[in-house]
Amino acid sequence: MESPARSWREYPQRYRLEAAKCTKCGKVLYPPRVVCPACHGREFETVTLPRDGHVVAPTVVRVPPTGFEEETPLPIAVVELSNGVRLMVQVADMADPMELKIGDPVHLEFRKIQQDGEAGLLFYGHKAVRD
Amino acid sequence: MSVGIVGYGSYIPRRRIKLEEIAKVWGADAPSFKRGLQLHEKSVPGKDEDTITMAVEAGRRALIRSGGIDPATIGAMYIGSESHPYAVKPSGTVVAEALGITPQAHVGDLEFACKAGTESMYLAHSLVKAGEVRYAFGIGADTSQGAPGNALEYSTAAGAAAFIFGSDPERMLAEVVETYSWTTDTPDFWRRSYMHYPRHGSRYTGEPAYFRxxxxxxxxxxxxxxxxPEDLAFAVFHQPNGKFPLRVGKRLGFTMEQMEPGWLSPWLGNTYSGASPIGTTAVFDVARPGDLVLLTSFGSGAGSDSFIFRMTDRITEVQNLAPLTRMQLDNNKIYIDYGTYAKLRGKIRMGE
Structure with missing residues (x-):
């Protein structure tokens, strides 16, 4: 389970979908990096990712990691957002996870991602929801 | 200075359980429950939906309808709920961080059974009116719980509504004409510390509590x-079931035409702190410029907050900028059985 400190450091990305845009070549990096992999630039501006996109690669996890037993089968997908940035996210609100297909339009919603047992912290972020 | 609402939004989870599905498990007579409470189905939060997540989504929709308010200029945010995910640690800090309101903001969690949502609106409105802040968020959200087999289990539901208060004439979509509160110590419903489910005074929750x-x-x-009453275009009352709001409205002299647009409980259930605020968002979705809207909440314990709003010309420009409340209520529903409901609501004791 994540420590409170690590989780806290990632709030801008997890809560507000803040990404880094390379001021030299314009590439948007999520999560942000120290060096741009495209042009090796080191200066970035903060941009907020759009919350609409489509499914590029769906899958369904049937043997879940600890903490996700009650959410099995667990749909996960690589989603390409409308600005071209791709990220891997859980997919929420699927009555039948096998219905998730390549190309399905989705949007990102703020959801609880996991919790540290009964007494620990709650961790929030974004999941994809099919439109 | 005129103060009012400059943005609003609602969030309703997709999952639903029908009243018959609950009645079947407990050997209850579904038709008499449906007739008596005027309830058909209710919303159920997913494992990943809680007061915080619903408040964030409703808040984002309010920001969209505000016409581009910079979240950093919002000086206060209050969340009313009786199902804050933490016993100690605010819901509001997570929501404010996610919406981009932090750090220069006054943030607080409120609790007053089903009226904590209008409490947050009351405070937000008052701070703007006093000139302390430029904008303030008032949010009501709940994932309410009823004990298995209890009458409350047929109505306790989930949802959220968010309102941004401000005084910019060019952004205002509903001016606050008047506010009023009526409060007494009436013990009709309570939940002690460490208890999972609330207790209530059965029929005592009616006349001396809700109706009075x-x-x-x-x-x-x-x-x-x-x-x-005839001066108002719409009236929204707290809706713990389908029956009470219509009965109280009729006693006050309101017609079905005035109440129906904000009467969601037969298909939504009782979203507690979200109930009358979500009903108000449904009315805002269809209101026209100049319409007067009455909102009267109720919270057990007990108290009742009232607002009268006058819709401005801007209302029709913003209605379709974010998901309409009735559309969320009527579309994309996922029906679940009682077993799934019990799992999602944490009613099943898991192995170590």
Whole structure:
């Protein structure tokens, strides 16, 4: 389970979908990096990712990691957002996870991602929801 | 200075359980429950939806309808709920961080059974009116719980509504004409520390609690504003079931046409702190410029807050900028059985 400190450091990305845009070549990096992999630039501006996109690669996890037993089968997908940035996210609100297909339009919603047992912290972020 | 609402939004989870599905498990007579409570189905939060997540989504929709307010200029945010995910640690800090309101903001969690949502609106409105902040968020959200087999299990539901208060004439979509509150110590419903489920005074929750407070609050604000029921285009009352809001509205002199647009409980259930605020968002979705809207909440314990809003010309420009409340209620539903419901609501004891 994540420590409170690590989780806290990632709030801008997890809560507000803040990404880094390379001021030299314009590439948007999520999560942000120290060096741009495209042009090796080191200066970035903060941009907020759009919350609409489509499914590029769906899958369904049937043997879940600890903490996700009650959410099995667990749909996960690589989603390409409308600005071209791709990220891997859980997919929420699927009555039948096998219905998730390549190309399905989705949007990102703020959801609880996991919790540290009964007494620990709650961790929030974004999941994809099919439109 | 005129103060009012400059943005609003709602969030309703997709999952639903039908009243028959609950009645079947407990050997109850579904038709008599449906007739008596005027309830058909209710919303159920997913494992990943809680007061915080619903408040964030409703808040984002309010920001969209505000016409581009910079979240950093919002000086206060309050969340009313009786299902804050933490016993100690605010819901509001997570929501404010996610919406981009932090760090220069006054943030707080409120609790007052089903009226904590209008409490947050009351405070937000008052701070803007006092000139302390430029904008303030008032949010009501709940994932309410009823004990298995208890009458409350047929109605306890989930949802959220968010309102941004401000005084910019160019952004205002509903001016606050009047506010009023009516409060007494009436022990009709409570939950002690460490208890999972609330207890209530059965039929005692009706006359001395709900009806007395809602009647006095609604009458009080109408008198204060110098208005009669026929002057209002819409009236929204707290809706713990389908029956109570219609009965109290009729007693006050309102017609079905005035109440129906904000009467969601037969298909939504009781979203507690979200109930009358979500009903208000449904009314805002269809209101026209100049319409007067009455909102009267009720919270057990007990108290009742009232607002009268006058819609401005801007309302019709923003209605379709974010998901409409009725559309969320009627579309994309996922029906679940009682077993799934019990799992999602944490009613199953898991192995170590």
């Amino acid at each position: 407070h809602v009647m006095n609050s609604a009458k009080g604000i109408l008198e204060k504003a110098g208005l009669k």
